[in-house]
Amino acid sequence: MNAALITPFYHPPVRGNAVTVDRIARHLAAVGCTARVHALDATLAEEILREVRRSPPDIIHAFHAYLGGRVAREAARGAGVPYVITLTGSDVYEALEDGRRADTLEVLRDAAAIVAFHKCVRCRLSDHHPSLAGKTVVIPQGVEPPGEKFQWGGECFDGGEVVFFLPAGIRPVKNVTFPLSPLAELHREAPQVRLLVAGPILDLAYSARALSEIERNPFARYLGEVGREAIGALYCRADVVLNTSQFEGGMANSVLEALAFGKPVLASFIDGNISVVKEGKTGLLYRGEAEFLEKARMLVRDESLRWHLGANGRQLVREQYAPGREAAAYEALYRTVVTKAD
Template sequence: MACGKTLAEVPMRVGIIAPNYYPAETGNAVTVRRIERQLRLLGCDVRVFPVGRLAGERLQAAVEEFSPQLLHAFHAYHGGRVAHALSTSLGIPYLITLTGTDVYQALCDQRGLEMHGALRCAARLVAFHACVKKRLGEHLPSIEERTVLIHQGVELPADYAPLAGAGAEDEFVFLLPAGMRPVKNVLFPLAPLAELHSRYPQVRLELAGPVLEPGYAAQVMEELERYPFARYLGVVAHDAMGELYRRVDVVLNTSLTEGGMANTVLEALAYAKPVLVSDIEGNRSIIKDSVTGLVYRDAADFRGKAEHLVTDAHLRGRLGKNGRCLVRDSCCPEKEAGSYLALYRDILSAA
């Protein structure tokens, strides 16, 4: 530390251990890139080490060369174990942000034992919502007290009005933005929306997102051949998603699990779009049914609520307005990054 300077006055050097940093359109990548950008605005010296492109000795050499004061890993299994190994080797503290499948899937299967060391040795763990912290505590009660809550942030666009003339006037578009993997359950809306399409021919479904599991993506493409009202848009660059949100009528989340606040749901709310989401802890952490969006329990409930959205413009407008107010008041990205910076300082002070 420079002579005469306090810890708060020295630029913080943070090494981020990020799985799924590429492609840039995955939920984890969106989260990491937002936090990375905001930390730099706060004066931090940040470098991201993408797990997958760097590994083993190359990764350790790159981290050593940067010489961070602490490591911040995302996803306990894919990032946390790497940070744990680097921490042991380099003698620096680390924290882990829990992102979803690490708590809701990996902790419950054979990978759980491989994660225990990383979770127990982390200086802090971060959850997006109390439901994730509670779930972690059910598996590992001893580390619940070291788990802090930092809500996801989302950029609030100034221009969010629907695009005039962007789509055909006789189309009503449901958008499902999700990576192609089973946990996102992207096949689910095809059958119920097909029934709706038979009565409302203007109904369309658009899927957008990267291929994360090729076998599952092939299954999705095959199914789409049976449903001509639905189409796959491919990967949409994150900076182009705003225009897509503004063009569509309703945004879906059909996930089987989410690690708290899904980026796509927050983004849809920021664009004042009504959302229809699955009844899981992560979605309930954001959406109050019939207030900030609609939550469905099963296919019949999905179909009924989707029809209500198609036929009731007042409902769509009310949900969209309430959703935007929610993220404006509760999901500030500057506050999110400030909370991380304060947590970094606490960790280093303790160390």
């Protein structure tokens, strides 16, 4: 089985789409499926179309219905092969709601299959577009803990600090400035509180405002983009990992990575987070600043709660989110789609 994977983003490699596609491609090889990645942030769509026509795969697999899906649809027509779409978040929560709606729906209607990371995303799609329900399947994300070779280059936080860590690309949907106000209040109560933010700058205008706000708070620090070979050290040092996103495509890599490292998660109450973070079991969920502050305070004061949530999260990842299991599910889907197309 040969698959062409089309992703809108592959550079920088720490971005969510890049982490997901790289993991799936590598583990597909282990289950006997050759996967070639075509990245739209490195190659023009026209060149990808030419490459696919020159050497047609058995199946095309695109990530993000609008960004990757439109290229996959055209490539599939030119090569005479089926294509599948993995929903990644903004396609469901934005592109199906704005001026991109018609194009996105065309891509989804023509796809042989649609993959959601969790049933909450499948339900959202089928509630709005019932005709797509029959070909939408759920394949949970896998997770691989990133590396730990990180040089702190300054403060090492070994004086009893309680570190909140927010790994996220700096763009509006990640809402990285949200925790500053409640954590500032908590820092006045508990001076040991710190906030670390790490991730690539993905929106220049938003990043300028966000980094300026972070700099105005002495307990907070932006570390820039930290590579996959190093960011694990930040998870190891963190006492709590945050996800403040306004939406996620089913489950964030950062949340799964935090759980893999046995860290408690404090996350926004959105579909993508509640699919993994179970209140009081693998983490805590918040709605608004007041609830964030209340639960952050609980985590600062109660080390045993942090340990309990982290231990449960690590066990959950081991049982349900193995990357080999994810790849095997995709390979089985490919075979089903290709068999039907023959």
